[in-house]
Amino acid sequence: MYYPHDFHRLEGELACEGVPLRRIAQAVGTPVYVYSHKTLVDHLRKLQQAFAALRPLICFSVKANGSLAILRLLVGHGAGLDIVSGGELYKALRVGCPPSRIVYASVGKTAAEIRAALRAGIFCFNVESAEELEAIHGAARRLRTVARVALRVNPNVRAHTHRYITTGVKDSKFGIDPATVQGLLRRHGRLSGVRIIGLHLHIGSQISEAAPFVRAIDRVAVLYGDGRRAGAPLEWLNLGGGLGIIYKDERPQTPQAFAAAVVPRIQRLRTRLILEPGRFIVGNAGVLVTEVLYVKSSRGKQFAVVDAGMNDLIRPALYSAYHEVMPVGRVREAANGRATYDVVGPVCESADVLATGRRLGRLGSGELLAVLGAGAYGSTMASNYNGRLRAAEVLVRGRHWAVIRARDTLKDLVRHDRLPARLIE
Numbered sequence: 001m002y003y004p005h006d007f008h009r010l011e012g013e014l015a016c017e018g019v020p021l022r023r024i025a026q027a028v029g030t031p032v033y034v035y036s037h038k039t040l041v042d043h044l045r046k047l048q049q050a051f052a053a054l055r056p057l058i059c060f061s062v063k064a065n066g067s068l069a070i071l072r073l074l075v076g077h078g079a080g081l082d083i084v085s086g087g088e089l090y091k092a093l094r095v096g097c098p099p100s101r102i103v104y105a106s107v108g109k110t111a112a113e114i115r116a117a118l119r120a121g122i123f124c125f126n127v128e129s130a131e132e133l134e135a136i137h138g139a140a141r142r143l144r145t146v147a148r149v150a151l152r153v154n155p156n157v158r159a160h161t162h163r164y165i166t167t168g169v170k171d172s173k174f175g176i177d178p179a180t181v182q183g184l185l186r187r188h189g190r191l192s193g194v195r196i197i198g199l200h201l202h203i204g205s206q207i208s209e210a211a212p213f214v215r216a217i218d219r220v221a222v223l224y225g226d227g228r229r230a231g232a233p234l235e236w237l238n239l240g241g242g243l244g245i246i247y248k249d250e251r252p253q254t255p256q257a258f259a260a261a262v263v264p265r266i267q268r269l270r271t272r273l274i275l276e277p278g279r280f281i282v283g284n285a286g287v288l289v290t291e292v293l294y295v296k297s298s299r300g301k302q303f304a305v306v307d308a309g310m311n312d313l314i315r316p317a318l319y320s321a322y323h324e325v326m327p328v329g330r331v332r333e334a335a336n337g338r339a340t341y342d343v344v345g346p347v348c349e350s351a352d353v354l355a356t357g358r359r360l361g362r363l364g365s366g367e368l369l370a371v372l373g374a375g376a377y378g379s380t381m382a383s384n385y386n387g388r389l390r391a392a393e394v395l396v397r398g399r400h401w402a403v404i405r406a407r408d409t410l411k412d413l414v415r416h417d418r419l420p421a422r423l424i425e
């Protein structure tokens, strides 16, 4: 079985660093997300070290995990933040991220969001259309400032990942086609409210090899030459996120191998580097601990019905994603060998299946299971669907742990509802 980073067995019981997961589940209940401080920091360090030659700005992608405690800890270790909304800008500022380390991507930034980011003085907007460039220029002029921008190029490179997380192909909504980028660079001086300081690429997520990144860099290289000849001050390349991790039996490149493949090319471009990793830093730093409610057999199939559902972790339902599942306690031998289960949640949707056909030993109600690799795009994609309370979140550091997000209460479920008597009575 694959144990991610700082999750391992302590006297037979699954633990995060020095804390048994059972102890956390007993104290705060289930489902609960548990994150390892050490894993988070180690992953950030690995990238910082691999790319040190370029003095990179590594902006953690808030969409992967927006917990304030995790953001604060990564910012404290030198990370910047990659945001995609006014809400994420608010969080980035709340945790004290220096605005000079904030980059902002999104195909649909509103006027209010652009203004807020300009007022905050963020480092760079990743611009996704010619119209957005005009909008940022107009807003900057009105605020008597100049916005730094990177044009997001759609390089039409396939990243061999799930189609919902492929973003760099020509029929995707993301980025600007190279011909349009070329035109914008040639006319760069026309818009006095923006300074085009670089180009941005983000070709997809969970990419396990360097080749698609290399192809993407090669496709934008000509734009640097062209843009500079036209006088555009292109000093940065933002390579986006997308580094793959191990969920099952993937063999993703190491940060060193990735750096070895791309650093020489970036040096040839004569730019500094921005990276926007999300999954790589937090994916294997978190697990979702859930309790078996019932075990049921139906027509020869065994189901473990657990108290976490697709509202807590939507990746299996949305992307058919694989997550390793393991008992928190010792695996108990089943009478007929190791029993095989589909691990399903309580949500009223057939898609509410966390894992299928897993050999988990003999399970019974009350048993705790850990869903591994749940740190990225887990809690941030959670919802209250089916009137379910969003799970608690816990951070572990060595032998210490603390709640970093309390479980929703019933009141949270109705906090924003209104009952306008004139309309409903």
Ligand SMILES: Cc1ncc(COP(=O)(O)O)c(C=O)c1O
Pocket: 061, 063, 064, 082, 105, 202, 204, 205, 206, 240, 241, 242, 243, 276, 277, 278, 279, 280, 376
């Ligand atoms: C623009 C951009 N940057 C970075 C990321 C983070 O990607 P990952 O978590 O795969 O590193 C994403 C993810 O969708 C993204 O859209």
